[in-house]
Amino acid sequence: MKRLHQVQGWLSRVEAEETEVDKLIKDSAQEIEKLCLGGYCSWNIKSSYKYGKKIAQKLQVVSKLKEEGCFPTVAEIWSREDPMDEPITGERILPQIVVDERPCEPTVGLETTFDAVWRYLGEKQVGVIGLYGMGGVGKTTLLTQINNKFVDVSNDFDIVMWVVVSKDLQLEKIQENIGRKIGLSDESWRSKSLEEKAMDIFKILRRKRFVLLLDDIWERVDLVKVGVPPLSSPPLSSSFTSKVVFTTRFVEVCGHMEAHRKLKVECLADEEAWKLFRSKVGGDALDNHPEIPELAQTAAKECGGLPLALITIGRAMACKKTPAEWRYAIEVLRRSAHEFPGLGKEVYPLLKFSYDSLPSCTLRACLLYCSLFPEDYNIPKKHLIDCWIGEGFLGDDDVGGTQYQGQHHVGVLLHACLLEEEDDDFVKMHDVIRDMTLWLACEFDKEKENFLVRAGTGMTEPGVGRWEGVRRISLMENQINSLSGSPTCPHLLTLFLNRNDLSSITDGFFAYMSSLRVLNLSNNDSLRELPAEISKLVSLHQSSKLNKGVAERVQVFGEHQMFELGEYILSPYNSSASGI
Template sequence: MAEAILMAVTKIGSVLTEEATKAVIAKLSEKVTNLKELPVKIEQIRKQLTMMGNVISKIGTVYLTDEVVKSWIGEVRNVAYHVEDVMDKYSYHVLQIKEEGFLKKYFIKGTHYAKVFSEIADEVVEVEKEIQEVVRMKDQWLQPCQLVANPLTEMERQRSQDSFPEFVKDEDLVGIKDNRILLTGWLYSEEPEGTVITVSGMGGLGKSTLVTNVYEREKINFPAHAWIVVSQIYTVEDLLRKLLWKIGYTEQPLSAGIDKMDVHDLKKEIQPRLQNKKYLIVLDDVWEPEVYFQIHDVFHNLQGSRIIITTRKDHVAGISSSTRHLELQPLSNRDAFDLFCRRAFYNKKGHMCPKELDAIATSIVDRCHGLPLAIVTIGSMLSSRQQLDFWKQTYNQLQSELSNNIHVRAILNLSYHDLSADLRNCFLYCCLFPEDYFMSRDILVRLWVAEGFVLSKDKNTPEMVAEGNLMELIHRNMLEVVDYDELGRVNSCKMHDIVRELAISVAKEERFAAATDYGTMIQMDRNVRRLSSYGWKDDTALKIKLPRLRTALALGVISSSPETLSSILSGSSYLTVLELQDSAVTEVPALIGSLFNLRYIGLRRTNVKSLPDSIENLSNLQTLDIKQTKIEKLPRGLGKITKLRHLLADNYTDEKRTEFRYFVGVQAPKELSNMEELQTLETVESSNDLAEQLKRLMQLRSLWIDNISAADCANLFATLSNMPLLSSLLLAAKDENEALCFKDLKPRSADLHKLVIRGQWAKGTLNCPIFLGHGTHLKYLALSWCNLGEDPLEMLAPHLPNLTYLKLNNMHSARTLVLSAGSFPNLKTLYLRHMHDVSQLHFIDGALPCIEAMYIVSLPKLDKVPQGIESLQSLKKLWLLGLPKGFKTQWVSSGMHQKILHVPEIRV
């Protein structure tokens, strides 16, 4: 590296004065020895970082109780993080020095690179000393045996402390009656697919409690029965050996035979003992489906016999048919309070809560969010201390009480321990979001990619891999789905509060992150790696310098003072993620351009009006989210950021928004065509040269274009047609009178599932390729302001058999809309809004067989109840709002409210 710099200096010597050249070379020569050794040392510490990572992953803090060992691992993590910082800085500047123009720019100013690489060399020396120190600490304070965790021993200990290890009496069971009846019914059902039954849910929901109760009640009716605890550490031999013992192995002498049998011998012994017998086998706490498939051949003559599997994982639950899968949910508020009282007031008649404790007891139960494990733990803890002050104190520290409780932590840690290293990072990252926060799938995925938690695998992009990780955490019941989008994908999810507290505790122990408030933030470790904070004040950041900070999340809380953000940025030169969504920030300081490591900027729904030109220096930036801000124009040099993958922007200035243009696109960067890695581009204004610029952006998946004129259509739509990966497309005309022609929109991408069109259609649009040729691929279609004059439902139905979401908004059409039998066979959501001419809706029997939600809003002429609506048996949600005054009267007189009792949610 030193030689490379000196050669570069010699090469550009002609642009410097002789004295300046000598001065630069002299400065470099001062540390030339260190600089020569720098690449070698960087490679050495890279290897040491890998070794540290192996140590950390092998000896996690989850199963360790020795505080000395925990402290030492914490020091190892700090050194590893320091190594990561040095490597990032080194890699960045090595890349920059290869660009001669960049090199000239800085050498003209002086000895920039001499200083930079001298600083890196100094840091390498410092890192080497830190590594020597942790090695010395290990040799001085730790014995080898302390560094070896015994997962088998620990898991067995934890398993013995399961939430309900004993049989719970019927009178102490709460909220499981319906599930018990259902499960019992399945045991005696004659349906052939009912042999295997699965019960799933997150740790602590009471799966084993429910199944234990049913098993103890019904096992007498099964001549052969056995309860086998599987857990994470198992061998096929051990499982078969336990099964053989429990179904009646009585050969003598006992130890002479069974302990020496292999899998084949054990199966051979089991099979005749189950032959011609009705049996009930419970496999409790199964983590992988292979458990069942490795031993299922011993189960034969299954008529009348049952196997029950309890699991935390959805893919294990998939062993049974969907009709024999029971997914447990948290307790209702009423059942949760009842369970709490039975534990807290177990020695009182009727388990009644005293009036003076009723309010605080309700608050405590609410914070447990229906998790039986948490409710029982806290109820038992409070049963011996029933003073109001003590209960208030417990409530104030409830989450830490639960996350630090050995009993609770043992159960939830099993799920954490089962995660791979990348899944652990993704899981812990979720605790940075506030309590009960709905985490967007798209934002989580982009954050995980920016953090480097996921990499591309074969043909899958990092985003695809990250989305797979999200689904894995959901399938493991470690994240809860809040809602699904119109295409059936997870739209947002959240963390159960108790799980979040556990994650916060682990994240703190493992030096991964800190989620804290203002009061504790000013006292935190200055080497904190990731920080999520709330309660920021105008002068908060000015008092805090966090030189190792990689991630700053402050959702909706950061001060509007420019000095606050400037202080954060100036003190955190390695910052990778800056997420300030919904915050009061109004200005982004120019110094943000010096953060070479920045990969993610989130300013959604802030009052920022512009971005500094220095942002063009962020060569590593992957995501820029400035949706719903006041930014009207992007920086001129944004197109220089060639690594940008997601550009999300729209102008939310009130003056520019109209009913037609409820969002306004921003002007595309001049060098947009250089950004070849772009996957998301939302939302840009159309222009004369946009089609040409888009030709090189063949990685685009989601593209939203606003302000399209009729003259743009031919070139623009031809370019869009050639994008091979396009999946989401929004096209908005410049105003409601601009008629767009779609004859040149012939999508090559079979993945184009979502299409949104706002504006008039040129005549004959329904005969264009986007509907005739591509219609079978569309799953989401939203049409606004495109006045068809005919029945759009009748016109669209033949071309869109796979549509799951259809929205028609603000258009003129025929007075009568008819949905014939078999139309839209996969449609789940129908949204009709501001359909100005519609006076009648007619659903013929057999239409919309899968419809779940229907929104009929602001149809000013619809004064009659939609005919045949009672035939929509799958309907779950019906909104009939903003209709003529006489509609409600007609609704009641028709008796329709009695005819659609199968619809659980109705708003009229």
């Protein structure tokens, strides 16, 4: 006997809802503690309102499931041992094993996404499911869990096929992987053309209920050319007996593959990240000194919830049993993470694949530019695009056009999971992605862009002796009080000095920065005057938000200069403050 397809789908949805209901019940004790005045009021009205809304919505879902759970028939007689005709020789053969279990380490924090995928596999309206997320976040692990679930759970499918696609897309290799699974693997079949093999695969799969798991897709895979029966989008087909699930780093690929459902695989929350990190470090190191657990939690947070980084760093720290070793490791992670064992060889190269796959050198330059901002910094989109314009990354068309082009570039980086959107107006770089881009910009020989980034490190001196030869410098969010001397920086393009304690800049400081295009001195409230030579920086395109007191003293501008001054803007076309 075998459950009917609609029954299995209903049960999968019930299991998924049970998981979410259990979480709500677990959170109930904490929410009850917030109540006061006999339960008629709350110390945290917003939290209690949100919790109550979730309960009400969940009750509606459960009620609907109960209504849909009445089936006149729940199972049918069926045998997987029924023979079929071998399409090449005409011989009668038995079906292949339904699924091959794959090795997989225990995981943490993927339960919610797994449950959602499993629920979609049971829904007849869903045929293609896309899983996307940044490199190292656990997409392959999640797909492996889905594959192995078919080993243990009764299901409606005849066969489950696993194919690793990777960056070098070759349809013939996909065909060979599928062919081995369905009995098409002899030498004569492998010598056939792409079209002939596609026909053979199609003849077998069209009579089967299959699941095709495609790992690591970088571009659209034409499954029809492979021989996979098409899974048309509704309303062309209202029911799918077969499924395709794939993983990718790019949300656009989900659209190109016509995914009916797409799910982002997120980094781990703090509690889940600590659980994974702790399991890799092990009790031998953590229990060796009372200070180590707290230091270990600090080290875990440097990973930003990225499972690959948590695993790599956790394993590297498993033999560190003194607080001094842990403090040094944290310092290395913060100052020069690429020097930490494993990151430069295992983590960054994997993430660099996403960087290398950006469609243009301009987009790669735009991404590297984002590393000039401090860790966990909410970057205003408009300010970022203005800086890109100032650097010359965007086209020379009208201002509106370059702004639209900049918005497009931001979107590409977001969809590649290389930036994260905080809300409509801000983006942020994941800590490990930022470390990787700094590794590329500062250390990686082939991509070396001569960046000097000490943003948010608490430095009090600018260290101008290290500026020569550098193209982009970010010393924002420090405690630098003054700038003196005349550093020789003929190649310097961008200089971020905003959010310091600057009160004075000596004459001649900008005298040898002839190429400077982007200068940010904003949020230095004590700064009232600029050196006279700043008016001679003819390449300067953008200087962000100086104090208004300085604006009143600036009268001469370079050919293309534009100074944003708090709520005012000065440009070569308008030498007096005007509202924006």
